[in-house]
Amino acid sequence: MITMNDIIREGHPGLRTPAETVPVPLTESHKELAEKMIEFLRNGQDPEAAEKYDLRPGVGLAAPQLNEALKIIAVRTMDDNGEPEEHILINPEIVSHSRNTAYLESGEGCLSVDRPVEGIVPRYSRIKVDAYDLNGEKKRLRFRGYEAIVVQHEIDHLHGIMFYDRIEEFNDKLKQPLPPHAVIARSDAETVI
Numbered sequence: 001m002i003t004m005n006d007i008i009r010e011g012h013p014g015l016r017t018p019a020e021t022v023p024v025p026l027t028e029s030h031k032e033l034a035e036k037m038i039e040f041l042r043n044g045q046d047p048e049a050a051e052k053y054d055l056r057p058g059v060g061l062a063a064p065q066l067n068e069a070l071k072i073i074a075v076r077t078m079d080d081n082g083e084p085e086e087h088i089l090i091n092p093e094i095v096s097h098s099r100n101t102a103y104l105e106s107g108e109g110c111l112s113v114d115r116p117v118e119g120i121v122p123r124y125s126r127i128k129v130d131a132y133d134l135n136g137e138k139k140r141l142r143f144r145g146y147e148a149i150v151v152q153h154e155i156d157h158l159h160g161i162m163f164y165d166r167i168e169e170f171n172d173k174l175k176q177p178l179p180p181h182a183v184i185a186r187s188d189a190e191t192v193i
């Protein structure tokens, strides 16, 4: 099983290595890796397992964080009814997105970053993603709200992009604040304008 020791931290070149497209249908070993990634998120969100194996409560994980330069991401968030929603996305591509942007009011963190980094991370409010599932079936998914932010954070890892690469500085030259973004409260993950 994956534990925090398997996750590489900032400074490790693996986090800046662009991931390779995964051959479809998946090899057994790539399927196994994807399943271990989603299991890591399940364990991290189970208080007992998280305590027992000392896991951070992950909502998303990208293969490069395991020093595997492969286009595989796993996402596990709660839907509006508090039910877990899991996605394993192979070779995910954002094919279209909203013009609107959104961000988490409390900023973002990362399983590969062991320090708090202040600042807002602009994301698209809604995205359309083409990807393959574990069985090699092609699918087109739509994400919005908190889940869209997690998926964008993970797809960034496939391109060697860390969340803080996107933190905008207030444009002090013009002394103007950033253009209006929809703010997503971490708790209810509803878009609050």
Ligand SMILES: CC(C)(C)[C@H](NC(=O)Nc1cc(F)cc(F)c1)C(=O)N(CC(=O)NO)CC1CCCC1
Binding pocket: 056, 057, 058, 059, 060, 061, 062, 065, 108, 109, 110, 111, 112, 149, 150, 153, 154, 157, 186, 187
């Ligand atoms: C870095 C860490 C803090 C562990 C973050 N977890 C997280 O936000 N958990 C969470 C959030 C809630 F709103 C409610 C809840 F129950 C648990 C996370 O997994 N990631 C994923 C990651 O590092 N992927 O590479 C960071 C998130 C920041 C924004 C999107 C993903």
Ligand SMILES: [Zn+2]
Binding pocket: 109, 110, 111, 112, 153, 157
């Ligand atoms: Zn991350």
